[in-house]
Amino acid sequence: MALTNDELKAAILKKAETAPKPQLYIKDFYACDPDSKPRVIKNAANDLVKEGKMMFWSSGSTTMYAMKNRIKDEEGEGGVN
Amino acid sequence: MAKHETPLLDELEKGPWPSFVTDIKRQAEKSPQCWDILGQLELSFKERITHWKHGGIVGVFGYGGGIVGRYSDLPKRFPGVEHFHTVRLAQPASKYYSTKHLRDICDLWEKYGSGMTNMHGSTGDIVMLGCRTEALEPFFYDLTHNLQQDLGGSGSNLRTPANCLGQSRCEWSCYDTEEACHHLTMHYQDEIHRPAFPYKFKFKFSGCPNDCVAAIARSDVAVIGTWRDNIRIDQAAVKEYIAGNIPANGGAHSGRDWGKFDIQKEVLALCPTECMWMEGGELKIDDAECTRCMHCLNVMPRALRPGVEQGASICVGAKAPILDGAQFATLIVPFMKVSADNEFEELIEFIEKIWDWWMEDGKNRERVGETMQRVGLPTFIKVMGLEPIPQHVKEPRSNPYVFWQEEEVEGGWERDVEEFRARHAA
Numbered sequence: 001m002a003l004t005n006d007e008l009k010a011a012i013l014k015k016a017e018t019a020p021k022p023q024l025y026i027k028d029f030y031a032c033d034p035d036s037k038p039r040v041i042k043n044a045a046n047d048l049v050k051e052g053k054m055m056f057w058s059s060g061s062t063t064m065y066a067m068k069n070r071i072k073d074e075e076g077e078g079g080v081n
Numbered sequence: 082m083a084k085h086e087t088p089l090l091d092e093l094e095k096g097p098w099p100s101f102v103t104d105i106k107r108q109a110e111k112s113p114q115c116w117d118i119l120g121q122l123e124l125s126f127k128e129r130i131t132h133w134k135h136g137g138i139v140g141v142f143g144y145g146g147g148i149v150g151r152y153s154d155l156p157k158r159f160p161g162v163e164h165f166h167t168v169r170l171a172q173p174a175s176k177y178y179s180t181k182h183l184r185d186i187c188d189l190w191e192k193y194g195s196g197m198t199n200m201h202g203s204t205g206d207i208v209m210l211g212c213r214t215e216a217l218e219p220f221f222y223d224l225t226h227n228l229q230q231d232l233g234g235s236g237s238n239l240r241t242p243a244n245c246l247g248q249s250r251c252e253w254s255c256y257d258t259e260e261a262c263h264h265l266t267m268h269y270q271d272e273i274h275r276p277a278f279p280y281k282f283k284f285k286f287s288g289c290p291n292d293c294v295a296a297i298a299r300s301d302v303a304v305i306g307t308w309r310d311n312i313r314i315d316q317a318a319v320k321e322y323i324a325g326n327i328p329a330n331g332g333a334h335s336g337r338d339w340g341k342f343d344i345q346k347e348v349l350a351l352c353p354t355e356c357m358w359m360e361g362g363e364l365k366i367d368d369a370e371c372t373r374c375m376h377c378l379n380v381m382p383r384a385l386r387p388g389v390e391q392g393a394s395i396c397v398g399a400k401a402p403i404l405d406g407a408q409f410a411t412l413i414v415p416f417m418k419v420s421a422d423n424e425f426e427e428l429i430e431f432i433e434k435i436w437d438w439w440m441e442d443g444k445n446r447e448r449v450g451e452t453m454q455r456v457g458l459p460t461f462i463k464v465m466g467l468e469p470i471p472q473h474v475k476e477p478r479s480n481p482y483v484f485w486q487e488e489e490v491e492g493g494w495e496r497d498v499e500e501f502r503a504r505h506a507a
Contacts, residue, residue, distance in 0.1 A: 025445040026237065027279055038440035039277070046275045049145065056236070056276065059136035060149035060167070062446055063236030063276035074137045074152045075164075075214060 002035040008044045013067070016054060022070035023057050029065070084113070085120030089127065105197070112196045114161030114211070121159045132159075139166055139214050141221040145275040147232025148217060164213040168194070168220065169206035169233035171241045171266070171273075174259040175249060176201065185228055193220035203299065203401070204283060205243035206233035237280055239272035243300075244286035245293040253378065254288025255306030255391035256419040262286045264425055265432075277436075279443040284432070289387065290373040296396070296410070301449045302432055303396040303410045304419060308388035311368040312377075318384035319344075319364045329380050348377050393419045395431060397461075398450025408450050411458065413465065415472045431465075438464045 003011060011032035016024060029041050036044075045065055048054040055071050057064045066072075083106070094100045102119065109115035121132050137150025149167040156163035170186070186207065190196055195211030202208040212220065224230050233241035242265055245251070247258030265284065266273065272282075285296035288306040296303035321327045322342055328335065329342050344364075349357045356370035357377060364384070366377075373394075378385045395417055396410030417427055435449060443452045453461045462469055487493045492501075 025279070026276065027445055030441075037437075039437070042277050042440070046145065049275075050143065055138050056140060056145045057136065057138050058140070058146070058149065058236040058276075060235055061281055063145060063238070071138055074134060074150060 002040070003033045005044060005047075008033050008036060008041065009048055012041070012045055012048060013053060016065065016067045016070070023064040023066040023072065025062070025064055083119075084109075084116035085123060087119050087123040090119055090123050108196050111191065114165075114195055115197065117153075117159035117161030118165075118195075118197075118211075121153060121155065121162055124155075133165075137166075139217060141217055141232070143274075144232060146235040146238040146273065149235055151211075162211070165195070165211040166214065166217065168209040168212065168217070169202065169204075169235055169241070170209065170224070171231045171233040172201060172205050172207055172243070174244055174262045174266075175246045176205070177249075182228065186230070189220065189223055189228065193223075204233065204240045205294070206241050232274070234273045234281075237276040237278050238274065238282075239269050239277065240281055240283045241273065242266050242269075242284050242286070243294050245288050247286070247288045251288055252382075253291065253306075253375075253387055255308055255387055256288060256304075256393055257421065258286040258288045258304075258306070260421045261304065261419055261425055261428070264421065265429070268425075268429065278440060280446050280448055282436075282439075282449065290375045290394075291379070296399075298399050298407070298409055299401060300399055300410065301397065302435065303399060304393045304428065305396065306387075306391065306419075307373055307394045307416065308391045309416045310388035310390040312366055312371065312388060313386040314364055314366065315384050315386075316363050319381065320362070322381050322384055327381075327383055331382050348380050351376055392416050395428075397435065398448070398453045400448045400450050405451070405454075408454070410450070411453065412472050413462070413467065415470070434465055 002008075012029050015029060015032050019028065026038075026042055026045060029045055030038060032041065045054065049056055049065070053067075054065050055068055057066055057071055087102070090102045093102045105115050105118055109119070125132055132154050134152040134154050135150075137152065139150040140146075140148045147169050149169070151165045151167055153159050153162040153165065187196070187198065190198060190209050190212075193212055193216040194209055197210040199208035199210060221232070224232075242262045244258035244262035245254070247256075248254040249259055271277070282302075283300040284302040284304065285294045285300035286304045287294050287296045290305055290307060292303075292305055296305055318327065322329060323344050325342055329347065344359070349359070353374050353376075354370045354372050356367040358365050368388075378387070393416075394412060395414040397413045398408065399410035400408050414431065417431070419425060419428055439449045439452055442456070443449060447455075458473060459469070462473060490496075
């Protein structure tokens with residue numbers, strides 16, 4: 001049975017916090033709930049960005065997701081280097 | 082007054098062609114940060130390495146696309162391009178603007194950005210080149226509130242849909258491309274503004290097989306107008322063309338004398354399927370053989386018109402070169418009615434079936450055409466719930482093997498072969 005929306009969001013956050021790679025593709029979150037459709041997982045991940053718990057990182061052609069404290073920020077402390 | 086010496090770039094101003102170096106120098110007189118573009122590019126030419134850093138977390142609140150982070154890796158040396166983000170604006174259907182609107186966009190970009198633009202990006206967006214992070218939100222506020230214009234797509238989003246001039250200007254358009262493009266743009270606002278897919282996804286709408294937005298070469302779903310009855314022929318106009326009373330090609334290419342119009346040489350002999358001929362002074366077409374190349378219609382527009390039963394062919398899976406070279410889209414549905422009367426229901430259902438499959442089976446950074454190539458067309462057709470048709474066949478098969486599905490074989494894969502062999506010796 002598919003997770004509830006809140007359970008799914010918690011699973012996504014856990015994955016984003018603990019995955020070896022800090023920035024993840026949306027497909028990396030599919031394993032958080034194999035019973036949920038990709039579109040449901042995408043919506044939950046995008047909601048987490050809207051809530052300020054995760055962030056998008058985009059190369060321009062692809063978009064990845066990450067926790068705020070793990071994301072690669074070109075304007076991090078000390079500015080652009 | 083130039084800020085950097087740019088002898089290598091200056092060479093690019095010497096030819097007879099327009100020069101982007103000249104353009105940037107001109108813009109730099111108004112926006113001094115543009116001098117640093119030239120300085121950094123000159124250095125890249127010398128060192129043969131880029132000094133742009135590509136990508137980032139920049140964006141505007143609530144959106145996950147439309148802005149692409151760009152930074153210099155030498156910000157102290159070139160402070161004008163320390164941040165130089167790209168902003169994509171969704172172009173209006175068919176790219177119709179008033180000059181006032183274009184001026185307003187340019188004024189807004191000179192206020193918040195470098196003033197440099199790229200009209201248009203290959204997806205069709207108006208591309209605004211170069212602004213700092215802190216300028217993004219105020220620019221977006223003014224853009225949406227004062228100019229009523231939105232950002233386009235980027236990243237793993239649905240990209241800004243694009244269409245040709247369609248029925249607004251073109252008599253060949255077999256459906257209303259503007260209506261289709263606008264409707265799907267509004268229908269898929271979430272997919273345009275927030276990432277949804279393993280990679281980018283584009284659809285483009287061309288009204289006829291001339292395909293003026295190059296949908297077949299550049300979009301994941303190409304909706305290309307066509308007809309399924311016969312080309313309409315005005316035999317009197319054909320005679321006028323032959324007599325030289327109507328200029329061929331609508332009078333285009335008239336800068337030199339091409340000689341008398343020769344229908345045999347210029348039309349019949351160039352038909353790729355050789356399905357046209359003259360008989361008793363009349364033009365004849367075997368329409369069943371027509372591949373919609375559009376050449377005859379283009380040459381004799383007053384004599385030949387698309388048929389009356391109009392709709393679109395749907396091709397899937399084009400991409401510009403990435404891993405394996407450029408790939409044209411593959412014809413999947415030869416004819417589909419494309420109409421606002423049912424809110425493009427059939428097209429939307431088709432697109433979403435592709436998405437549901439691709440979101441599940443597509444790999445990261447794999448365009449749908451690459452996924453199709455990986456699994457094979459037979460699998461894709463099955464996923465789409467379509468029956469194979471002759472138009473799907475690229476070439477006659479070159480091996481003698483026939484592949485069966487389990488459900489097509491009596492007893493499936495689990496049957497007892499020994500029991501079978503007892504009755505049918507090998």
